[in-house]
Amino acid sequence: MKEEVVIRAKGLTKAFRDVVAVEKIDFSVNKQECFGFLGPNGAGKTTTVRMVSCFIEPTSGFLEVLGRQVQKEPRLIKANIGVCPQENNLDPDLTVEDNLRVFARYFDIVGKDALARCEMLLHFVGLYPKRKSAIEELSGGMKRRLIIARSLVNSPGLLILDEPTTGLDPQARHQVWETILRLKKEGTTVLLTTHYMDEAAHLCDRIVIMDKGRIVVSGSPKELIRRVVASHVIEISSGAPGIEDYLNSKGLAYEKTQTHFFVYTSFGPQDFEDVLRKFGDSLCALRMANLEDVFLKLTGRELRE
Numbered sequence: 420m421k422e423e424v425v426i427r428a429k430g431l432t433k434a435f436r437d438v439v440a441v442e443k444i445d446f447s448v449n450k451q452e453c454f455g456f457l458g459p460n461g462a463g464k465t466t467t468v469r470m471v472s473c474f475i476e477p478t479s480g481f482l483e484v485l486g487r488q489v490q491k492e493p494r495l496i497k498a499n500i501g502v503c504p505q506e507n508n509l510d511p512d513l514t515v516e517d518n519l520r521v522f523a524r525y526f527d528i529v530g531k532d533a534l535a536r537c538e539m540l541l542h543f544v545g546l547y548p549k550r551k552s553a554i555e556e557l558s559g560g561m562k563r564r565l566i567i568a569r570s571l572v573n574s575p576g577l578l579i580l581d582e583p584t585t586g587l588d589p590q591a592r593h594q595v596w597e598t599i600l601r602l603k604k605e606g607t608t609v610l611l612t613t614h615y616m617d618e619a620a621h622l623c624d625r626i627v628i629m630d631k632g633r634i635v636v637s638g639s640p641k642e643l644i645r646r647v648v649a650s651h652v653i654e655i656s657s658g659a660p661g662i663e664d665y666l667n668s669k670g671l672a673y674e675k676t677q678t679h680f681f682v683y684t685s686f687g688p689q690d691f692e693d694v695l696r697k698f699g700d701s702l703c704a705l706r707m708a709n710l711e712d713v714f715l716k717l718t719g720r721e722l723r724e
């Protein structure tokens with residue numbers, strides 16, 4: 420059976436004057452999957468989701484959301500998607516439940532229907548006991564969950580989350596993850612951006628990594644780890660003398676940073692034993708490769724402001 424495609428982008432491009440924020444990207448998102456955009460700051464993630472959300476128009480290229488072209492039917496698309504922007508934009512003058520109810524009115528959901536829908540959503544994100552509270556009484560994680568609830572008011576066929584957990588403490592992050600996983604289980608299609616690799620690995624069926632407006636790589640987290648890195652990583656503190664010669668003589672793939680050697684290998688335990696025998700006095704560790712290794716290998720280690 421052919422999978423139903425919710426978002427289809429081809430040659431999608433957005434330029435702001437002389438800055439090309441998104442350059443000729445192709446991707447598609449299937450129904451009921453959680454699709455992640457990863458990338459350092461300035462990669463073009465927000466610009467991409469803003470085009471999908473019909474907040475800004477593409478400069479060129481093809482972009483279809485829920486079977487409709489963004490340039491032709493933006494209002495129809497907007498009515499059927501939910502969007503959680505990167506920044507908190509709740510109305511501070513309204514209570515928790517009124518933030519939802521006013522939003523429901525935009526979608527012509529009023530009266531008893533609105534009441535029932537908002538109540539259900541407040542239960543869903545665990546904020547029902549806080550329904551009469553002012554926004555400023557909420558923690559960062561609660562605000563995020565309220566924004567997620569608000570984006571679900573119109574029962575969207577696609578949910579878009581731009582950095583849903585940035586700035587949250589670990590507990591709050593896990594609560595937001597749980598909310599997203601429950602939505603996924605119920606069959607909601609989710610498009611999210613993040614720069615947390617563990618978040619992408621935890622939530623996403625497929626991801627793309629963007630850098631400087633382009634898609635560098637795409638696939639499932641597992642597949643990317645296997646393809647770009649290897650199954651295991653051996654970390655060796657760079658103080659040990661002779662390491663580089665040893666790694667070269669063994670033909671092992673590695674990367675060198677100020678503090679460490681990162682050795683990528685599909686024979687982790689074996690290679691680790693050899694390394695320990697030779698360099699056991701230095702700090703050595705064997706671990707499974709993860710998405711962060713993929714990310715750093717592809718986008719480099721220099722800081723992006």
Ligand SMILES: Nc1ncnc2c1ncn2[C@@H]1O[C@H](COP(=O)(O)OP(=O)(O)O)[C@@H](O)[C@H]1O
Pocket residue numbers: 435438439440458459460461462463464465466467
């Ligand atoms: N409205 C805008 N006007 C001009 N440049 C913009 C605008 N929005 C984004 N950019 C630029 O486009 C690039 C990508 O930004 P953005 O999509 O926000 O990246 P990300 O969300 O991955 O951090 C950056 O260089 C940013 O400065």
Ligand SMILES: [Mg+2]
Pocket residue numbers: 464465466505
């Ligand atoms: Mg962004």
